[in-house]
Amino acid sequence: MASGIRLSKLRKTFGSTEVIKGVDLTIEPGEFVVLVGPSGCGKSTLLNLIAGLETVTSGEVRIGEALVNDTPPRDRDIAMVFQSYALYPTKTVHENITFGMQTRRIPHEAQQAALKEFSKLLQIDHLLARKPGQLSGGQRQRVAMGRALVRKPEVFLFDEPLSNLDAKLRISMRTEIKKLHQRLGKTVVYVTHDQIEAMTLASRIAVMDNGHIRQFGPPGEIYEHPVDLFVAGFMGSPPMNMLPGRLRRRDGSLVFEPHGAEAELHFPLPSEISDRLDAREGAELVLGMRPEAIFAAGTELPGPNRFVFEKTVEVVEPTGPDTMIVFSIGETELIARVRPEDAREAGTRFRFEVDLSKAKIFDAKSGQSL
Amino acid sequence: MRQRSIGGIVRPKGWHNVLMRGSLFLVLGLFCLYYLFPLIVMASTSLKSLAEIREGTLLSLPRAITFEAWGKAWDSACVGVRCDGLKPFMWNSVAMAVPAVLLSTTLGAINGYALTKWRFPGADWIFAMILFGAFIPFQVILLPMARTLGQLGLAGTVTGLILVHTVYGLAFTTLFFRNFFVGVSDGILQAAKVDGAGFFRIFFQIVLPMSIPAIVVTVIWQFTQIWNDFLFGVAFTIGDSNPVTVALNNVVNTSTGVKEYNVDMAAAIIAALPTMLVYVVAGAWFVRGLSAGAVKG
Numbered sequence: 001m002a003s004g005i006r007l008s009k010l011r012k013t014f015g016s017t018e019v020i021k022g023v024d025l026t027i028e029p030g031e032f033v034v035l036v037g038p039s040g041c042g043k044s045t046l047l048n049l050i051a052g053l054e055t056v057t058s059g060e061v062r063i064g065e066a067l068v069n070d071t072p073p074r075d076r077d078i079a080m081v082f083q084s085y086a087l088y089p090t091k092t093v094h095e096n097i098t099f100g101m102q103t104r105r106i107p108h109e110a111q112q113a114a115l116k117e118f119s120k121l122l123q124i125d126h127l128l129a130r131k132p133g134q135l136s137g138g139q140r141q142r143v144a145m146g147r148a149l150v151r152k153p154e155v156f157l158f159d160e161p162l163s164n165l166d167a168k169l170r171i172s173m174r175t176e177i178k179k180l181h182q183r184l185g186k187t188v189v190y191v192t193h194d195q196i197e198a199m200t201l202a203s204r205i206a207v208m209d210n211g212h213i214r215q216f217g218p219p220g221e222i223y224e225h226p227v228d229l230f231v232a233g234f235m236g237s238p239p240m241n242m243l244p245g246r247l248r249r250r251d252g253s254l255v256f257e258p259h260g261a262e263a264e265l266h267f268p269l270p271s272e273i274s275d276r277l278d279a280r281e282g283a284e285l286v287l288g289m290r291p292e293a294i295f296a297a298g299t300e301l302p303g304p305n306r307f308v309f310e311k312t313v314e315v316v317e318p319t320g321p322d323t324m325i326v327f328s329i330g331e332t333e334l335i336a337r338v339r340p341e342d343a344r345e346a347g348t349r350f351r352f353e354v355d356l357s358k359a360k361i362f363d364a365k366s367g368q369s370l
Numbered sequence: 371m372r373q374r375s376i377g378g379i380v381r382p383k384g385w386h387n388v389l390m391r392g393s394l395f396l397v398l399g400l401f402c403l404y405y406l407f408p409l410i411v412m413a414s415t416s417l418k419s420l421a422e423i424r425e426g427t428l429l430s431l432p433r434a435i436t437f438e439a440w441g442k443a444w445d446s447a448c449v450g451v452r453c454d455g456l457k458p459f460m461w462n463s464v465a466m467a468v469p470a471v472l473l474s475t476t477l478g479a480i481n482g483y484a485l486t487k488w489r490f491p492g493a494d495w496i497f498a499m500i501l502f503g504a505f506i507p508f509q510v511i512l513l514p515m516a517r518t519l520g521q522l523g524l525a526g527t528v529t530g531l532i533l534v535h536t537v538y539g540l541a542f543t544t545l546f547f548r549n550f551f552v553g554v555s556d557g558i559l560q561a562a563k564v565d566g567a568g569f570f571r572i573f574f575q576i577v578l579p580m581s582i583p584a585i586v587v588t589v590i591w592q593f594t595q596i597w598n599d600f601l602f603g604v605a606f607t608i609g610d611s612n613p614v615t616v617a618l619n620n621v622v623n624t625s626t627g628v629k630e631y632n633v634d635m636a637a638a639i640i641a642a643l644p645t646m647l648v649y650v651v652a653g654a655w656f657v658r659g660l661s662a663g664a665v666k667g
């Protein structure tokens with residue numbers, strides 16, 4: 001049985017700068033939680049607090065039922081993969097991986113079995129006799145993974161464990177981690193900058209910004225229903241298009257009028273959205289549309305709440321399966337995701353179709369989803 | 371190894387570069403000679419017989435090489451009233467320098483480790499005060515130390531001298547190790563803590579193997595200081611417990627008629643040999659420690 005983690009009103013200050021500003025987070029036993037957020041927002045610090053490598057300024061850290069604020073790392077039954085690898089430079093790969101088991105006096109045969117299992121899984125079984133200085137970045141990272149995995153503790157903390165691997169290895173390691181999690185059923189807190197890693201691995205994603213948790217929920221919810229502009233802009237690649245504008249009434253129904261756009265370009269809002277916004281006519285809003293909600297006119301089956309408009313293609317960016325088309329409305333650049341065969345050269349006029357039932361409306365000032 | 375370290379340097383070719391390198395080596399050679407000259411004179415004098423010294427000049431090389439003076443310096447020259455040569459005093463010095471070097475290096479390493487990696491309130495203050503110890507001149511501590519040794523019942527013994535050198539050396543060894551450990555990544559220690567290791571296990575199994583370059587530098591420094599020390603030796607030991615530096619002084623000052631320059635020179639070289647040995651042995655370790663990529667994370 002794995003242990004859950006509960007953080008309540010957690011704060012951490014370094015000198016006079018507050019880095020973690022009151023975090024509440026309840027992670028169920030056996031859950032796979034992915035922490036995402038911009039560089040410097042406090043992800044590593046949060047992991048260190050859970051691991052016991054930093055002291056808590058105020059608030060509580062609980063692992064299982066126990067309050068562990070004053071428990072040293074060695075007694076927390078955790079394993080951690082560090083962002084900087086932190087391998088022991090004078091020890092061989094073999095010794096690096098088994099050190100934690102040695103200090104815990106695990107029988108020799110069990111150590112060897114675990115070493116064998118995970119070095120094979122991580123494809124480092126041919127490197128066991130080397131020192132970390134003789135390894136490439138990706139190999140070091142896998143050794144660091146191995147060192148954490150062999151001990152099978154209650155809680156795993158991963159700080160960007162795959163960031164240095166090549167694309168192919170990363171995908172296969174991702175799958176291995178997911179399989180491993182399903183097999184071992186331990187609680188995992190995982191930091192990554194990779195959107196796909198976050199979406200595929202997480203049972204829930206916590207989006208952090210500047211020491212706060214902005215949103216905590218299943219990947220689908222984070223993607224489809226971001227609570228504010230920050231989360232909307234952070235998740236998704238390319239990010240959600242954010243079109244600033246104003247709510248207007250035309251011919252009796254509410255429309256969204258982008259700033260700086262020609263008069264005829266106003267997006268009719270679907271009734272689910274406009275019902276909620278009835279009283280806010282004239283308000284400053286931001287219309288959020290994922291790139292995949294904008295496509296070449298007529299290429300998808302017709303549906304409700306579609307709106308077609310014509311714009312000039314500015315930049316064409318093929319990615320393989322899809323092609324991104326950059327265009328502008330007013331001052332804002334937008335990206336549409338079209339099938340490669342529908343793409344046109346830069347400079348030509350293009351008929352776009354947008355599915356407004358997938359659009360999101362945010363308050364321009366507070367950034368909150370409406 | 372040697373081949374590779376030369377092969378890796380890209381340098382321009384052409385006659386003026388050859389000329390530049392030539393004059394560079396000429397200047398370096400001159401400096402070398404300048405530094406080696408006293409040693410050459412000492413070595414050549416120690417290999418001459420007394421008669422030859424009297425006839426020839428200081429600079430002339432020995433005509434007939436004899437090790438008589440070396441033998442005499444080692445086991446029959448008179449040190450004060452005792453005529454056993456430097457031998458017994460060499461052992462005094464070894465018995466003093468080895469424990470003092472080991473103790474001060476070990477304690478300095480633990481100090482440096484605790485001050486950088488297990489930070490506690492006031493750590494900077496304590497370090498500043500230890501550092502202050504490095505600026506205290508020898509002479510200042512002579513009287514208080516003599517009194518302390520007297521109270522401890524260690525006055526005039528080799529053990530007392532070990533204590534003095536260990537305490538006095540602590541400031542330097544702590545400084546060396548602290549500066550080395552500041553550059554060691556905290557991540558490695560965090561990983562070891564998560565792996566379940568405590569203060570001493572991390573120290574002995576993780577940190578110490580990484581610090582071979584620092585250990586070697588400290589050992590060379592401490593050994594040279596302690597072995598070559600004269601003042602503490604003269605002040606805190608008597609007669610039979612004198613270290614070799616004091617004995618050497620006595621050999622030179624014990625005059626029975628003729629001044630035996632060859633014996634004096636041989637004795638001086640004998641007294642200096644162990645430090646050279648430490649340089650050669652520890653130096654080899656130093657290079658090995660560096661090239662093993664010991665500090666690379």
Ligand SMILES: Nc1ncnc2c1ncn2[C@@H]1O[C@H](COP(=O)(O)OP(=O)(O)OP(=O)(O)O)[C@@H](O)[C@H]1O
Pocket residue numbers: 014017019037038039040041042043044045046083
């Ligand atoms: N020991 C420290 N003293 C002072 N400030 C610190 C310390 N450690 C971290 N910080 C600051 O805390 C903030 C959060 O750091 P943290 O390492 O948690 O970021 P992160 O979210 O992991 O970033 P990244 O994605 O780049 O790894 C940063 O602004 C950093 O400068």
Ligand SMILES: [Mg+2]
Pocket residue numbers: 043044045083159
């Ligand atoms: Mg980080």
